Amino acid sequence: MKAIYIILGFISVALGLVGVVVPGLPTTPFLLLALYCFGKSSERLKQWFMGTKIYHKYLKEYDQKRAMTMKQKIAILAFSAPFCIFAFFTLPNIWGKLALVITVIVQYYYFFFKIKTLEK
Numbered sequence: 001m002k003a004i005y006i007i008l009g010f011i012s013v014a015l016g017l018v019g020v021v022v023p024g025l026p027t028t029p030f031l032l033l034a035l036y037c038f039g040k041s042s043e044r045l046k047q048w049f050m051g052t053k054i055y056h057k058y059l060k061e062y063d064q065k066r067a068m069t070m071k072q073k074i075a076i077l078a079f080s081a082p083f084c085i086f087a088f089f090t091l092p093n094i095w096g097k098l099a100l101v102i103t104v105i106v107q108y109y110y111f112f113f114k115i116k117t118l119e120k
Contacts, residue, residue: 002041009037009045016054026079028072031059067116077111 012034019027031054038045049055050063061067084104091097 005037005041006045009034009041009049012037013049013054016058020054026075028058028062028068029076029079031055032062035059035063061118062115065116065118067118069118073111073115073117077108080107 012030015025016027016030016034019025019030035046035049035055038049055063058072061069062072084100088097088100091100
């Protein structure tokens with residue numbers, strides 16, 4: 001299982017780095033996933049990742065203070081919105097649509113009321 005977490009961690013870092021330069025591809029969620037995967041796999045890899053510039057620029061505040069900038073919050077939500085809209089219109093079942101709507105409401109509530117907003 002450790003090997004799977006390590007592989008997922010490096011794939012997430014790669015996608016996060018691509019997200020730095022490609023508009024529309026978010027950086028923060030992939031880097032959060034990388035931090036989680038490295039934390040589950042190896043303390044050495046976690047410490048290495050926490051020492052990188054990309055960690056300090058995109059994740060340090062969230063990891064230590066559970067806070068994000070408004071720009072980060074909007075970027076993450078803007079990335080997930082098209083997928084949720086697509087899923088809503090393609091789901092044939094009303095219960096699936098209801099579950100999706102509830103999930104989106106909880107997601108927005110969490111992002112705007114539970115995660116602190118940093119001023120930058």
